Amino acid sequence: MWSLWPGRVINAGKSRHNEDQACCEVVYVEGRRSVSGVPREPSQGQGLCFYYWGLFDGHAGGGAAEMASRLLHRHIREQLKDLVEILQDPSPPPLCLPSTPGAPGSSDSSHLVGPQSCWSSQKEVTHESLVVGAIENAFQFMDEQMARERRGHQVEGGCCALVVVYLLGKVYVANAGDSRAIIVRNGEIIPMSREFTPETERRRLQLLGFLKPELLGGEFTHLEFPRRIQPKELGQRTLYRDQNMTGWAYKKIELEDLRFPLVCGEGKKARVMATIGVTRGLGDHNLKVCSSTLPIKPFLSCFPEVRVYDLTQYEHCPDDVLVLGTDGLWDVTSDCEVAATVDRVLSAYEPNDPSRYTALAQALVLGARGTPRDRGWRLPNNKLGSGDDISVFVIPLGGPGSYS
Amino acid sequence: MWSLWPGRVINAGKSRHNEDQACCEVVYVEGRRSVSGVPREPSQGQGLCFYYWGLFDGHAGGGAAEMASRLLHRHIREQLKDLVEILQDPSPPPLCLPSTPGAPGSSDSSHLVGPQSCWSSQKEVTHESLVVGAIENAFQFMDEQMARERRGHQVEGGCCALVVVYLLGKVYVANAGDSRAIIVRNGEIIPMSREFTPETERRRLQLLGFLKPELLGGEFTHLEFPRRIQPKELGQRTLYRDQNMTGWAYKKIELEDLRFPLVCGEGKKARVMATIGVTRGLGDHNLKVCSSTLPIKPFLSCFPEVRVYDLTQYEHCPDDVLVLGTDGLWDVTSDCEVAATVDRVLSAYEPNDPSRYTALAQALVLGARGTPRDRGWRLPNNKLGSGDDISVFVIPLGGPGSYS
Numbered sequence: 001m002w003s004l005w006p007g008r009v010i011n012a013g014k015s016r017h018n019e020d021q022a023c024c025e026v027v028y029v030e031g032r033r034s035v036s037g038v039p040r041e042p043s044q045g046q047g048l049c050f051y052y053w054g055l056f057d058g059h060a061g062g063g064a065a066e067m068a069s070r071l072l073h074r075h076i077r078e079q080l081k082d083l084v085e086i087l088q089d090p091s092p093p094p095l096c097l098p099s100t101p102g103a104p105g106s107s108d109s110s111h112l113v114g115p116q117s118c119w120s121s122q123k124e125v126t127h128e129s130l131v132v133g134a135i136e137n138a139f140q141f142m143d144e145q146m147a148r149e150r151r152g153h154q155v156e157g158g159c160c161a162l163v164v165v166y167l168l169g170k171v172y173v174a175n176a177g178d179s180r181a182i183i184v185r186n187g188e189i190i191p192m193s194r195e196f197t198p199e200t201e202r203r204r205l206q207l208l209g210f211l212k213p214e215l216l217g218g219e220f221t222h223l224e225f226p227r228r229i230q231p232k233e234l235g236q237r238t239l240y241r242d243q244n245m246t247g248w249a250y251k252k253i254e255l256e257d258l259r260f261p262l263v264c265g266e267g268k269k270a271r272v273m274a275t276i277g278v279t280r281g282l283g284d285h286n287l288k289v290c291s292s293t294l295p296i297k298p299f300l301s302c303f304p305e306v307r308v309y310d311l312t313q314y315e316h317c318p319d320d321v322l323v324l325g326t327d328g329l330w331d332v333t334s335d336c337e338v339a340a341t342v343d344r345v346l347s348a349y350e351p352n353d354p355s356r357y358t359a360l361a362q363a364l365v366l367g368a369r370g371t372p373r374d375r376g377w378r379l380p381n382n383k384l385g386s387g388d389d390i391s392v393f394v395i396p397l398g399g400p401g402s403y404s
Numbered sequence: 405m406w407s408l409w410p411g412r413v414i415n416a417g418k419s420r421h422n423e424d425q426a427c428c429e430v431v432y433v434e435g436r437r438s439v440s441g442v443p444r445e446p447s448q449g450q451g452l453c454f455y456y457w458g459l460f461d462g463h464a465g466g467g468a469a470e471m472a473s474r475l476l477h478r479h480i481r482e483q484l485k486d487l488v489e490i491l492q493d494p495s496p497p498p499l500c501l502p503s504t505p506g507a508p509g510s511s512d513s514s515h516l517v518g519p520q521s522c523w524s525s526q527k528e529v530t531h532e533s534l535v536v537g538a539i540e541n542a543f544q545f546m547d548e549q550m551a552r553e554r555r556g557h558q559v560e561g562g563c564c565a566l567v568v569v570y571l572l573g574k575v576y577v578a579n580a581g582d583s584r585a586i587i588v589r590n591g592e593i594i595p596m597s598r599e600f601t602p603e604t605e606r607r608r609l610q611l612l613g614f615l616k617p618e619l620l621g622g623e624f625t626h627l628e629f630p631r632r633i634q635p636k637e638l639g640q641r642t643l644y645r646d647q648n649m650t651g652w653a654y655k656k657i658e659l660e661d662l663r664f665p666l667v668c669g670e671g672k673k674a675r676v677m678a679t680i681g682v683t684r685g686l687g688d689h690n691l692k693v694c695s696s697t698l699p700i701k702p703f704l705s706c707f708p709e710v711r712v713y714d715l716t717q718y719e720h721c722p723d724d725v726l727v728l729g730t731d732g733l734w735d736v737t738s739d740c741e742v743a744a745t746v747d748r749v750l751s752a753y754e755p756n757d758p759s760r761y762t763a764l765a766q767a768l769v770l771g772a773r774g775t776p777r778d779r780g781w782r783l784p785n786n787k788l789g790s791g792d793d794i795s796v797f798v799i800p801l802g803g804p805g806s807y808s
Contacts, residue, residue, distance in 0.1 A: 079653070082654060093643065093652075095630055095631065095642060095643055096637055096640045096641065096642050096643075096657075097640060097641040097642075097654055098640060098641070099639045099640050099641060099656060122630050122631040123630040123631065123670055124630075125630055125643055125652045129650070129651045129652050130651065130652055130653070131651065132649075132650055132651025132652075133645065133649055133650075133651030133652045133653035134651070134653060135651070136648065136649050136650070136651055136653075137649075137653050140648070207611075208615070211612070211615045211616060212615060226499055226526050226527040226528075226529055227499065227526040227527065233500055235503045236500045236501060236502060236503055237500060237501040237502070237503060238499060238500050238501075239497065239499055239500075239529055241537065244540065244544070244705070244707040245536075245537055245540050245541075245707070246533070246536055246540070246709075246710065247532075247533045247534065247535065247536025247537030247538070247539070247540055247710065248497075248529045248533050248534055248536075248537045249483070249534070249537035249538060249540075249541050250486060250501055252503060253500075266527055301648070303648040303649070305650075306650065306651065
């Protein structure tokens with residue numbers, strides 16, 4: 001069995017205000033009545049269990065993060081219900097299912113259109129890709145629920161979501177936002193996510209602005225410039241790039257180029273529509289451009305990127321861990337520094353002491369927070385500590401308190 | 405100096421018909437009159453030279469490949485003209501240039517708006533990214549020229565384009581299509597391109613079909629299914645994925661799902677709109693869906709991905725080469741097999757024998773073609789040889805006949 005709270009520290013103690021939320025659950029998925037139409041006895045106990053960890057970094061209010069921490073795993077469970085039998089059956093997933101799963105008399109197993117009845121070329125779909133699809137759609141359903149309930153239930157703001165699902169021997173890491181997950185295995189770093197920001201998603205955003213210019217409301221241009229163009233520069237030529245380019249070129253400055261660029265700024269200061277610095281996540285249905293009624297949500301994606309790690313392909317030792325952190329950790333701590341802290345803290349404890357992972361999570365948070373001196377919270381290198389909320393999960397991959 | 409024809413073999417001799425074209429040039433770029441507005445003496449000789457290799461794999465006629473092989477490097481030269489002074493000046497590129505470069509009296513150097521006069525945060529633009537932008541735009545201008553001249557000059561068909569530009573110590577590899585470039589350096593393989601196919605570009609294609617459904621003409625659906633849905637399956641649930649998903653999920657089959665999928669098939673048989681198996685390249689302005697008037701061009705991109713390799717960062721030996729090949733080579737030859745052939749052939753020649761690179765290119769083509777036996781052209785492993793055109797360039801990175 002996984003120990004369910006292997007190590008998590010929220011809010012580094014700099015303020016009482018915290019928009020980070022976290023969740024950690026064992027979730028049991030009971031199948032719908034047999035997808036093949038044959039009613040199944042409840043006593044057969046063919047449900048599935050998954051282990052779940054979620055970090056939710058809220059912005060512009062804590063409502064979305066709070067709601068996601070309560071409900072996202074239930075959406076994942078809901079999406080997995082249809083798959084309970086399929087995932088436990090080693091044969092390839094059926095291409096078609098009857099319309100109403102398990103509705104009495106609606107169908108029988110002959111309605112299952114398997115590969116045998118298919119045309120010549122049928123694409124192979126793996127069990128793994130069904131779980132990925134279930135997680136992807138769960139994010140979308142969560143986001144849609146926030147849209148529906150935003151008025152009645154005060155779902156303010158939005159949140160990044162970084163979620164881990166452990167199911168049938170595989171670890172699924174789903175990330176929508178700028179949190180990050182890495183595996184530290186035998187000292188080696190294996191990235192398990194990437195960040196979605198105005199810089200990393202520039203071309204997707206620009207393409208959308210180009211194809212749907214009405215979303216720019218006449219206030220923004222889909223072109224990127226190294227800085228904002230000034231009216232007196234009209235008629236000169238300036239550096240620019242569009243949705244097709246990674247390089248830069250010169251173009252003559254026209255009136256439209258004086259609009260604010262859809263994507264501007266660099267690093268942590270990069271923004272979409274001069275407003276938001278993260279381009280994927282849940283919520284933000286009410287987010288508008290500052291002093292305008294232009295909605296930003298069309299440019300944000302609620303879909304995560306899901307990476308899969310097969311836990312059975314490698315014999316893990318007690319020092320192998322999966323580390324999840326919000327940007328409060330990663331803004332001031334590199335992957336290598338995290339790996340060094342993993343090594344330093346875990347080696348100070350007995351391998352079978354479960355508290356070593358909690359200690360590690362605390363060390364990571366405190367290391368990113370710094371200590372108060374010189375008019376600020378400082379890191380050992382005297383740089384400023386993270387001023388953001390800092391949340392960390394440490395999930396052991398092979399130690400005590402890991403999977404059974 | 406590079407030897408200009410270090411090794412190239414076109415058409416493996418199976419037929420007289422060949423849609424591949426190639427080009428290899430030293431191109432001199434004379435600057436426009438000084439971008440700063442001060443006329444420059446022609447005798448100053450401040451032009452730039454670049455070395456150029458291009459492989460063009462035509463389809464549906466040889467017109468586009470032939471035209472690209474004649475003209476693409478001229479478009480690159482044209483795009484570089486504005487940059488001749490800038491690229492030779494170690495200071496950062498100016499953000500703005502006067503409107504009409506070098507037009508007498510149009511401006512003076514005070515019109516150059518350098519970083520010093522900029523707002524607080526100006527993005528840094530490198531010389532390298534200007535060359536990348538110039539190559540990207542040259543592909544677009546080439547494609548636009550084909551669109552303009554397709555009637556008058558019989559530009560039939562389209563072509564993949566794989567182009568190498570060596571300029572000021574750096575190698576720029578630009579790829580639009582399914583050709584491939586790799587560097588073999590000290591036996592190690594460094595990929596210098598990736599292929600653009602209905603599979604690798606699925607989500608871009610689906611997103612376009614979703615945002616602009618009129619481009620699907622009521623004949624196609626932007627959703628992907630493992631195989632085409634049959635009318636009798638209406639109302640059942642089928643596996644699908646959309647532009648946001650990498651995984652698969654089940655959805656109820658509706659009438660629209662009976663349309664043909666925008667993207668279908670796998671591997672070499674993957675197709676956009678059941679027609680074309682490559683999603684980037686030049687030309688194809690007249691390409692229509694089979695037995696329909698629906699144009700396919702809106703789904704094809706003429707923009708290359710450009711990768712940069714800094715030749716000065718590593719001391720190259722005579723066995724280090726850049727290998728370019730059309731898909732006729734790579735369909736039957738892996739990167740590792742190419743690296744093994746590089747090793748085998750080059751070690752059979754003296755390091756200073758320039759003919760070793762030609763011999764290597766010939767060996768690669770003949771190896772992919774196979775030899776006639778058992779009712780077909782067979783490879784040593786008895787698999788069928790490539791039935792496609794096979795074109796290969798071998799460019800030495802550190803041997804005799806490489807750069808001065």
